[in-house]
Amino acid sequence: MIWDFNFRLPTCIEFGNGKIKKLGERVRELGGTKVQLITDQGIVNSGILRKITDLLQAEQIDFVVYDQVKPNPRDVDCMTAYRQAQEAGVDLLVGIGGGSSMDTAKAVGTLLSHGGDIKDWYGLNVLQHPITPLICIPTTAGTGSEITFFAVVTDTTTKLKMNILDARVAPKIALLDPELTLTLPSHVTASTGMDALTHAIEAYTCNISEPITDALALYAIDQIVKYLPIAVEDGNNLEARKQMLSASLIAGIAFGNSDVGGVHCMAEALGGLYDTPHGVANSMLLPYVFEYNIPSDPEKHAVVAERLGANRQGKSTEEVAHEGVQLLKKLAETVRIPKMKDLEKIDPNDFPYLAEGATKNVSAPSNPRPASKEDYLELFHRAYNG
Numbered sequence: 097m098i099w100d101f102n103f104r105l106p107t108c109i110e111f112g113n114g115k116i117k118k119l120g121e122r123v124r125e126l127g128g129t130k131v132q133l134i135t136d137q138g139i140v141n142s143g144i145l146r147k148i149t150d151l152l153q154a155e156q157i158d159f160v161v162y163d164q165v166k167p168n169p170r171d172v173d174c175m176t177a178y179r180q181a182q183e184a185g186v187d188l189l190v191g192i193g194g195g196s197s198m199d200t201a202k203a204v205g206t207l208l209s210h211g212g213d214i215k216d217w218y219g220l221n222v223l224q225h226p227i228t229p230l231i232c233i234p235t236t237a238g239t240g241s242e243i244t245f246f247a248v249v250t251d252t253t254t255k256l257k258m259n260i261l262d263a264r265v266a267p268k269i270a271l272l273d274p275e276l277t278l279t280l281p282s283h284v285t286a287s288t289g290m291d292a293l294t295h296a297i298e299a300y301t302c303n304i305s306e307p308i309t310d311a312l313a314l315y316a317i318d319q320i321v322k323y324l325p326i327a328v329e330d331g332n333n334l335e336a337r338k339q340m341l342s343a344s345l346i347a348g349i350a351f352g353n354s355d356v357g358g359v360h361c362m363a364e365a366l367g368g369l370y371d372t373p374h375g376v377a378n379s380m381l382l383p384y385v386f387e388y389n390i391p392s393d394p395e396k397h398a399v400v401a402e403r404l405g406a407n408r409q410g411k412s413t414e415e416v417a418h419e420g421v422q423l424l425k426k427l428a429e430t431v432r433i434p435k436m437k438d439l440e441k442i443d444p445n446d447f448p449y450l451a452e453g454a455t456k457n458v459s460a461p462s463n464p465r466p467a468s469k470e471d472y473l474e475l476f477h478r479a480y481n482g
Contacts (some may be wrong), residue, residue: 240290240348
């Protein structure tokens with residue numbers, strides 16, 4: 097943990113049942129006259145998009161819709177959405193859905209305000225000014241993208257996930273309405289919830305965590321461990337949905353101000369090559385990277401293990417921390433996350449390429465224990481065979 101830090105939260109957060117009804121008012125406050133709604137077919141089919149378009153029509157707010165977002169958003173799709181927005185004269189964006197929709201909206205906002213190709217804006221603090229105003233409406237409890245300062249985009253040439261990392265990419269407003277998450281299928285609830293847990297654990301254990309992010313991360317871990325199994329088993333439990341959406345938000349604030357680590361380095365490589373759902377990839381890899389990182393700070397990993405259900409009595413710090421590895425595997429099994437070996441696309445022959453990609457990830461230096469290509473290669477094999 098570091099004691100010389102900055103903490104930023106440029107996004108206005110509005111949380112509560114029915115908050116979606118504030119959308120028209122917030123669009124007007126930000127001066128929007130032509131809105132682009134960016135979402136995916138799942139949101140269309142669920143009826144959520146119709147609710148939002150009805151709200152805008154009632155407020156007589158002009159809009160266009162881009163509803164072709166894919167999991168692990170691709171550069172070519174970001175460019176397509178940008179061209180639509182540019183031609184329509186869009187001056188405000190609304191990202192609706194999971195992290196893919198919100199990250200696509202951030203990418204489009206970057207292009208509307210800066211021009212060029214999306215590849216021009218990968219990197220840390222490359223932007224020249226704030227992006228086009230953006231409102232994010234999460235419909236999953238997982239990514240925290242509604243308040244983070246970055247967008248993850250898959251480069252279709254290299255098959256690697258790239259990042260726009262800049263506080264100026266942050267949304268202006270996040271509208272979090274737990275009722276919108278009631279339509280989420282159980283398998284998506286599980287994978288996005290495990291994504292949020294990974295955010296919280298890595299925010300707490302990474303080597304640039306600080307006191308505020310530690311406090312937020314531990315709270316998020318507590319809530320996810322308690323409420324994720326409930327939300328997976330009973331998707332209509334509004335209390336569980338509310339707690340999970342809140343925990344995802346708080347985990348997002350935590351890792352947005354500290355960082356993630358090796359789990360995300362590996363998961364983003366996996367997602368870039370195979371389009372593996374991000375939460376599934378994180379969940380499959382989390383126990384093995386957690387175990388690898390224990391020597392870097394046994395006490396912090398033991399604290400996480402306690403939050404997961406470990407008991408310290410009569411055990412050493414290292415023993416408690418290692419119990420956390422088994423508890424992470426048990427939680428993934430409880431919410432029915434598949435094993436890596438069960439995913440047909442994944443080929444161990446690709447692991448050297450994936451390991452190389454993990455070492456190049458922008459968050460690699462934040463992993464609490466240094467990891468080489470050989471270390472990541474071994475971790476991929478352990479996760480595959482686990």
